[in-house]
Amino acid sequence: MWVCCFLAVGAEPLDNDDEKVAITPKRTLEWKDFKTVKVIQGKTSINALCLSTCDIEILKVIPKGNHVMLDVKAIVKHQNDLSLVTESFLSSNDSDTKSQVLHHENGHFLIAQIIGYRIVKEAQDYQFHPTNYKSQLNQIINRHFRSWKQMDQLYDLETTKPRNPSMQKKWDDYFKKELEKLKSAIR
Template identity: 25%
Template sequence: MTKALSLIVLFFVSNVYFCNAQEIMLNLTPQPEFINSSIYEIAEVHDTRPQSEKIGLVYREGNKMVNARFPNSLAHELQNYFSNSIQSRNPQLQKIIVKIEKYDLVENLNSNQIVEGELKIKFGFYAKGSFDPVHLLDFEGGMSYKRSKNRVDLIQNVIQQASENALKYFDQWINSQAMTNRSLANKVRLEVNQPILKSSSDTVFYNSKRGLGWQDFTAKPHAINKYNALIFTSLSMEGKPYVEDATIVLPLIIKVYMLPDQSWVKNKDDYSLNHEQRHFDVTKVVGDRLQYKLKKLDLNPENYEGLVNSAYLDAYREMSLLQKLYDSQTNHGRDASMQAKWNRYLDDALQGDWKNIETIISEKM
């Protein structure tokens, strides 16, 4: 977002001003309590202009042009101005970086020997974080003025007013955006759920009150496959973040499901159906564990996306590992003793007791 502002100013008042024959010294005067902020502070100012030491040349009597500058660097002067004009000292405030992209003072002499001048500025405002600064908006302003050659002191008013305009605009913007702008959020809240979803002929969602039936296995059996049945089961995680009261809210829904058109059976019996149901139970256990781990994450606006995605990928890998271990240890259900043991493990895990499941995982990690 860019703000462009252009003003024409005619000066007829005097100010205290310092100059010598070779240059004109400018200064920015902080305005105590000009901005009373409870949400941000200007933490850093960087001058990104190619020739950061230059401000511009201005006319003096005798049609002589001299250099206009500040006692210190422009970045230093603006940092001092911003810091002392904004009343905010809370360490929890949003830290803002200002990048000076343009700060050019240009003067010309018209036919009536009146100096016509213009100051052009452009500031980029960024939210400071642990990584790269996040761009918020640009302010691009301009102030045009006219003065007599002996009134070089009036340039000070232009410098002062332009800086105040930039700060005032940013303050208005950030206060209007603070509660809803994702870049300005200071907290993250996860809302993780596994709702009971309605199944269809295409997708059967896990429901503890609705066990699988052979009618859920609709794919054509693989004739050359040596196994009696196959189930396709998986889990997904969906959610779209939004900002509320300066907090990123991420509602996540974990879905555990099986796909009938990719699941098949040759010979239908209760023992085989239990084995396939337990594959579904494995996925449900992983979904429960994912929900638990997500709620334990220590999240902030900078890391939440990476940590949430990482938790999901870890869960997916865990699901794949457990499915393989389940089939290998039960010999795809042929080992009745191991099948009974896994039945007990999964019954416990579905009640929240993951001790045996975690032991199995740790032995293979």
């Protein structure tokens, strides 16, 4: 599941992290990062739901002749209060099943990180219009957020309907390679 975020424009970063993509938490998610509830979205068939946000902040506008370049930062956060796991799932399943589902939910968090990196990568190479750069950046963000939704849906479809360990492995490999590629492309 994904959550659309907003464009934050300001002179000061939202945190002191110098990274172009700040991720919270900087670790694999645990069940303690999810709110325990009786039911999710009124459906007993949903065991867990992972929600993250991706905020984009303009740190600096750099004039370059007839265009501007933007120094942007993505702030990707797992949302503990919006990420849910059912009491019945935690109480009635063995540790292996709980571990598999948590592993899957971490994939949704990795997708959010990929989207943050993609936005920063595209923005760093884009020649923005000097007076229309906010609108242009919002178009980039919105396109990547649509991709986020599609990727989340495809990930669920291929790995959980029904549970498919070989597809989960393919996605795990994709997440690793894609994040490595994107991290190396950010300057």
